[in-house]
Amino acid sequence: MKSILFVGLVSTMMFAQPSAPTTYPDGELGKMVKLGEEIMLKTDTHPLTKDMVGNKLNCASCHIKGLDGKPGTADGIGSFIGTAAVFPAFSKREKTVQTLQDRINNCFMRSMNGIRPIVDTPASIAMATYITWLSQGIPMNMNAKAPVSEKNFKKWVSGQKRMAALIKKATHENYLNGKNLFEQKCATCHGMNGEGIATFPPLWGKNEKGEWLSYNTGAGMSKLNKGAAWVQSNMPLAQGDTLNDQEAVDIMLFVNAQERADFDLKKGLYPKEKMGYYNSNVHEEHHSVKSNFKEFGLDLEKIKTGK
Ligand code: HEC
Ligand code: HEC
Incomplete structure (x- = not known):
């Protein structure tokens, strides 16, 4: 019995995720x-x-x-x-x-x-x-499917899929529930208007100078399914994995329906003579809050207002 316990302990130690150097x-x-x-x-x-x-x-x-x-x-x-x-x-x-x-x-x-x-x-x-x-000490294992680590990839794929199924069914009720949950579980650190408080970062909107505060609509976080998977895994801070799928979806439906900068790939690149080599085969890309909702068959206005 003791030796089984010992072997178990040693093997978890050996196979545990290597930590940072x-x-x-x-x-x-x-x-x-x-x-x-x-x-x-x-x-x-x-x-x-x-x-x-x-x-x-x-x-x-x-x-x-x-x-x-x-x-x-x-x-x-x-x-x-x-x-x-x-x-x-x-x-x-x-x-x-x-x-x-x-x-x-x-x-x-x-x-x-x-x-x-x-x-x-x-x-x-x-x-x-x-x-x-x-990443030192972790074996090389090139990813033919996505530019993310093996560990993140597993969590993303399963998280995004589950979240996407729920997002497609979302209504105004989910938005209202998300707003409610946001006010209870997130606003103490991120502010009632997502503006951030002290070192707690902003989630949407502009400051008084008219500068955008947070990620734009081309960011992974702005995609309803990815945002929900990330938030479930990491938030509230130090309490990751406490929101269930529907809660994470509803909260990010609310957060990602608020104002944030449109994405236009060309504006993110220096002029040609300065940018170096841009290693991409995609040279046009646009997103807005509205189009990020449309990707899941949702009408932003209907979700926000119920009408
Ligand atoms: C608003 C949140 C956010 C910020 C800020 C951000 N990232 Fe990310 N990052 C993500 C998300 C979400 C993903 C995975 C999304 C995807 O694959 O579309 C990601 C993925 C990555 C990856 C792939 C790694 C992996 O194994 O998943 C790298 C590298 C990376 N980011 C670097 C950076 C660096 C460097 C910065 C700062 C200059 C930065 N990120 C800022 C959200 C962010
Ligand atoms: C105890 C404070 C706290 C609570 C509560 C909290 N967060 Fe955060 N959140 C943080 C901090 C701090 C960071 C940035 C990490 C860092 O700087 O170490 C962050 C980062 C984020 C980010 C990525 C960065 C950005 O500003 O866009 C998102 C999105 C986010 N939180 C969403 C949420 C949501 C949704 C909730 C509620 C479910 C929540 N957070 C609850 C403290 C908190």
Whole structure:
């Protein structure tokens, strides 16, 4: 009995998800890892990235910090542990095989509502170096289906599918329920109008200067099914996996129905002479709050007003 218990314990220890490394590499490489980490914690104010960010978020707003305080080491969807091991990977969105830098830089146009950094510039290298450091010791396993880590991929696929089935059936009642739940479970940190409070990040809308506060309609988070899967896995902060599917769907139906920037791919790219090589086979892409609802057969106005 005792020995069975012992074997069980050892095997869970051996097969548990490897955790983040604790020591930085020596020399210049270590400095680059630290620079990437710093950028991800303050992307909107860091001198190397602030001009490419069009909202008040950081990478760490969605790639949640673990107990070690490092971006992307928490366990939920959006963890960076193992991410570098799946690249190069195929992206359906860009219809191309991407490197880790491509993947990182595309987030600037969408989640960060800004402009795509140029590949091989210091910020781009630094972020890729940090994410690669977090994946040390995890076997290479390139992903032919999506540019996401194996662990995130499993959670995304099952989460998105379940959520999509519920979203297609959504009505105004779900929106009202979502608003109610938002006010009870989210507004204490994110504000009644999604504006964010102190270091708790904004979810939608503009500030008094007319600047957009959060992710735009081209971001993964703005897609009703992906947003619901992410929120279920990570929110309320430190209480991931407490919302059931319907609650997560209703809350994100409410959140993603509010005002946020339209997405126009061309506006996220530097002019041709400056952008470097943009590794994508898709050169036109537009989304709005309305079109994100339409993707699931929903009429935004009907969902919001019941009429
Ligand atoms: C508003 C939330 C949000 C912000 C801010 C954000 N991301 Fe993401 N990121 C996501 C979501 C959601 C996904 C997965 C979605 C998908 O595949 O469409 C993702 C996926 C990724 C991936 C693929 C990793 C994997 O294994 O899943 C990388 C790399 C990444 N983001 C890097 C960044 C970097 C670097 C920044 C900051 C410049 C950033 N992200 C900012 C939400 C965000
Ligand atoms: C205890 C405070 C707290 C509560 C409650 C909370 N959040 Fe968050 N949320 C955070 C923090 C903090 C972050 C960013 C992570 C970081 O900076 O470490 C975040 C990030 C987010 C993000 C991604 C970043 C952005 O601003 O778009 C979304 C979306 C989100 N929360 C939605 C929700 C929803 C929906 C609920 C309710 C179910 C909720 N949160 C409840 C604190 C909270």
